[in-house]
Amino acid sequence: MAEERVKRPQPLTRIIETLEHVFEDEESSRTVVGRAGIEDGMIGYDARSLVNWTNIVNETVKQNKLPALIDAAIAIRPDLTDLRSALLDYQRFAARHVTTPESVIQLAEEPPPSYWERARFRILSWSVIGLFVFLVTGVLVRESSRLFFDLPGSSMVGRFDFQLLGTPFVFLGRTFLIIFRYAAQNPLGFLLVLAVVAAIVRFMVKRPLFIHRIYIPVVVTTIVIAGALLKTIWYDMPTFSFQRVLTTSSVDMTSFDVSDSLAGRAQSLWSGVVCSRVATFGGEIVREVCGTQSAAKHQQHLYGSYLMNVLLTILIATLGVSAIHKVIHPSRDKRWNLSRISKWLLAAAMGFGVLCAVLALPWSYARTVASMKYPRYSIVVEEGEIWMDHICLSGSDCADYNQTDNTIETVKPEIPSGAKTQSTDVLEDAFAEQLGAPEVIPREKANRFQ
Amino acid sequence: MKRTGVLLFVLVSAIAVSGDPIHVIPLRRASAIFKCGDRCQFRGSVPATPLRLRIFRGTINQLAGIADDPRYHSAGCVEFYSTIIRPRRSGGSRPLLNLNFYFKPPAWLASDGSNGRFVFVLERDDHPNGPDVEPRPVNLRLSITELSQYFRSGVDVTVVPPVHTRPSRTRSRTASDEGALAATLGPARDAPPATVTDTPVAVHPTPPQAAGNCNDLRFDPAPPVLFERAGVSTTKTPTLLFSARDRRAR
Numbered sequence: 001m002a003e004e005r006v007k008r009p010q011p012l013t014r015i016i017e018t019l020e021h022v023f024e025d026e027e028s029s030r031t032v033v034g035r036a037g038i039e040d041g042m043i044g045y046d047a048r049s050l051v052n053w054t055n056i057v058n059e060t061v062k063q064n065k066l067p068a069l070i071d072a073a074i075a076i077r078p079d080l081t082d083l084r085s086a087l088l089d090y091q092r093f094a095a096r097h098v099t100t101p102e103s104v105i106q107l108a109e110e111p112p113p114s115y116w117e118r119a120r121f122r123i124l125s126w127s128v129i130g131l132f133v134f135l136v137t138g139v140l141v142r143e144s145s146r147l148f149f150d151l152p153g154s155s156m157v158g159r160f161d162f163q164l165l166g167t168p169f170v171f172l173g174r175t176f177l178i179i180f181r182y183a184a185q186n187p188l189g190f191l192l193v194l195a196v197v198a199a200i201v202r203f204m205v206k207r208p209l210f211i212h213r214i215y216i217p218v219v220v221t222t223i224v225i226a227g228a229l230l231k232t233i234w235y236d237m238p239t240f241s242f243q244r245v246l247t248t249s250s251v252d253m254t255s256f257d258v259s260d261s262l263a264g265r266a267q268s269l270w271s272g273v274v275c276s277r278v279a280t281f282g283g284e285i286v287r288e289v290c291g292t293q294s295a296a297k298h299q300q301h302l303y304g305s306y307l308m309n310v311l312l313t314i315l316i317a318t319l320g321v322s323a324i325h326k327v328i329h330p331s332r333d334k335r336w337n338l339s340r341i342s343k344w345l346l347a348a349a350m351g352f353g354v355l356c357a358v359l360a361l362p363w364s365y366a367r368t369v370a371s372m373k374y375p376r377y378s379i380v381v382e383e384g385e386i387w388m389d390h391i392c393l394s395g396s397d398c399a400d401y402n403q404t405d406n407t408i409e410t411v412k413p414e415i416p417s418g419a420k421t422q423s424t425d426v427l428e429d430a431f432a433e434q435l436g437a438p439e440v441i442p443r444e445k446a447n448r449f450q
Numbered sequence: 451m452k453r454t455g456v457l458l459f460v461l462v463s464a465i466a467v468s469g470d471p472i473h474v475i476p477l478r479r480a481s482a483i484f485k486c487g488d489r490c491q492f493r494g495s496v497p498a499t500p501l502r503l504r505i506f507r508g509t510i511n512q513l514a515g516i517a518d519d520p521r522y523h524s525a526g527c528v529e530f531y532s533t534i535i536r537p538r539r540s541g542g543s544r545p546l547l548n549l550n551f552y553f554k555p556p557a558w559l560a561s562d563g564s565n566g567r568f569v570f571v572l573e574r575d576d577h578p579n580g581p582d583v584e585p586r587p588v589n590l591r592l593s594i595t596e597l598s599q600y601f602r603s604g605v606d607v608t609v610v611p612p613v614h615t616r617p618s619r620t621r622s623r624t625a626s627d628e629g630a631l632a633a634t635l636g637p638a639r640d641a642p643p644a645t646v647t648d649t650p651v652a653v654h655p656t657p658p659q660a661a662g663n664c665n666d667l668r669f670d671p672a673p674p675v676l677f678e679r680a681g682v683s684t685t686k687t688p689t690l691l692f693s694a695r696d697r698r699a700r
Contacts, residue, residue: 248487249552255487257612405546406489406680437489438583440551442505442558442568443531 006103008110008117011089012057015070017118018086018330020053022077029056036072038065054112061098062108066090079337080330122325133355137362138167142393144366149391149426150244151399152410163395171362171370175310178369182303185296189304197311216335217327221346224320228353231316235309236360238266242273242367245427247406251278251289251434272302273368277428278435285435306369313361320354372427377419389426390415401426403433471666472590473574475501476603478674483608486558490549491680492537492570497670500578501539503549504532504571504590510606513569514598525594527664531587536580546680550582558609565611571604572677574670593664600667605677 023029026045029052033040043059046052060069070087074080098104116123142164146153183190207215241256248255251274258266275290276299290298324347326336338346375390390411392398398413415421475496484490506513516522537547558566592600 244487247489248485249489249554250487252487252552252554254555254612255552257614259614263614404548405540406491406548434552437551439554440505440533440535440549440557440583442507442566443533443587 006097006106008107008113009090009093009097011086011093012061012107013113013117014086015066015083015090016050016053016057016113018080018083019057019073020049021330022080022332023053023073024049024332026052029053032056032069032072032076035075036060036065036068038063038069050112054110058108058110062104064104077334077337079334081337081340082330126321133358134168135165136359137171138164138394140359140362141167141171141366141370142397144363145370145393147243148367149246149399149401149408151391151393151408153393153397153399161395161397167394168362171365174370175306175365178303179307182300182307185300186304193307193311200315217323217338217343217346220319220323221327221350224316224323224350225353227312227316228320228357231309231312231357232360233262234265235305235312236364238262238269239364239367241266242270246401246403246408246430249434249437250274251285251431269302269305269368272298272305273427274431276302277425278431281432281435283435302369306365309361309364313357316357317354320350320357324350324354372425373423374426375415375421376424376426377415377421379416379419389424389429391426403429470576471668473576473668473670474600474603475572475574475670475672476674477570477572477605477677479605479677481606481608482677482679483610484553484679485610486553486555486612488553488609490551490553492547492549492677493541493544493680494547494675494677495544496547496572496675496677497574497672500575501537501547502573502575502580503535503537503547504573504588504604505535506530506532506569506571506601506604507567508569509567510569510601510604512567514601517594517598522594527591527593528597530590530592532590534580534584534588536575536578536582538582548680553609555611559611563611566609568607568609569601569604570607571600572675591664592667596664596667599669603669603674 019029019032023032026047029049030040030045033043033056038056038060040059042062044055046055057066057069060066067087070083074083098107145151204211238258241258241262242250243256244250250256253263253267253270256266256270271289275286275293276295278286279290279293279295279298327338327343327346327350331337374392376387377390378385378387386402386404389401389403390398391401392413396413398411399408400411401408477494482492516528522528535549535551537549539545539547553566556563558568560566
């Protein structure tokens, strides 16, 4: 019975990857090999770092001098502590699988590890995180809308249906649409933003000397966490208080429970939502809330603010992800090779910051720029015809808003057959109703006597 | 001459205020709690006649307690300013009364921004074609002997402020605003201090000529109507939804 061919185990791939990152040029690799006392007559040195170190490690395995190679590397770069654990893992593997001269030869003839072999863990973990963010985006948009409209319903993830998976696509599609609409409304501003972004990207890619000097874990982690917090506080947190907008006097900000520190920003964001709908209505209250600017101008400000939020989120996420990657993996730059505890702590802190920044975006999207257009249908009762706004957050998660009675009731997704239907902006209708209500100021009681 | 003028004024006032009796529909409810911004809506098995609600600042106990205050025993009537609202009604046996306004801070809160407390009294409306909200305050003269029963026929309404209480919308009141406000408030600026514990500037014994000067109150003999805040969110099956009779034409 033929023995199964021994393939390169993951710890050996980790060793090759680390060494090829840190000792990139041929000269430094020769130094390590020389210090390890390895016969290098049979090593095929190569200008390509990955091939070079594959050949070195293969020959070292053949000579059974891997511990000496690791010792030599760590003697030059004491920050490469991960090499020791990789060596231990490999030795455990070798004790079980590399027991015959044939198996050593097989292992020493392995070609350079493929990209999938090297990046398998990275690809899988980022895919899982991406999928998690994708799914959570749908849940967040739905739950944010539920609180925004005060719809009755189940708990956060209580009512899952497959149509919920479409919500993130709607979110992304709408965001792209807003980019184009904003570009059409304010082409000069849009071009200016594009130019600034391009300049920032170029600046970071070229990475001038002073940026290179401060590009260290403690600075980058601080920037990621502080940036995520500031972005969330400025763009997302003020929208958290926008709730029960259909059944209360939401056109007036004082109906919301906003802390003083966020009141100004919340007012600014909410007036964009309100005035992009009612600025054309006219009237004293509208003038006070919206000023003299047109509805289109308010919409432009609202979209601009949201796109800035998107831009900053992308920036923070990009910086955060690359910094997490850099801090976890071995680097040529000694400053990025931290102790095991430090690197995972920093990675976790940055991951938390990035998640906060990213997940707050769909939450604020649902209550600022998301389309509030829903079908509306009429039913005939004894007293006449009434109209119901049919709000479906996902497949089976639907509710009807009866503006006349100010009631919201959970219903089945189907609109009754034969009902008259139309599409309407439910928020615009609610604001119109609120603006039409008289302002009542309660009387003081009096103590007058006859 | 001056005395004659005063007497004539009192007589005319008496005729004016005691012309139509006020039919009070007793209500039963401990307290209805709204949040700032909520729409004012109630549900109850009220009679199918035109109705109006009177709104007073204070609680039932505070207002009814005026009758027990020894300082006021000698008074014949106590005059109140009231706000009259004619609600929109929809539905059948237990209709929804939509007062078509929202509880907005700070008008509906105490001066320190804490809970606003009001008494809503339901009456039969003898002017059903009147405006939804009476633009001017309506004087109500209650006999000291009926005062307690009148307020105990109403319901307590509490308006809860947001957790982070702030002044009302950032609007700065202009001269025209002041005019509009004055029209709504009427002589509010002349009104005496609001709290019942305040000592009145002067307490006049009831003159014999003004004995019939109070509004004539009639209390509905039917059992008190359960009057509740209408909930905003419910769960119903579509069948119930479409067979519901208590819908109002838009």
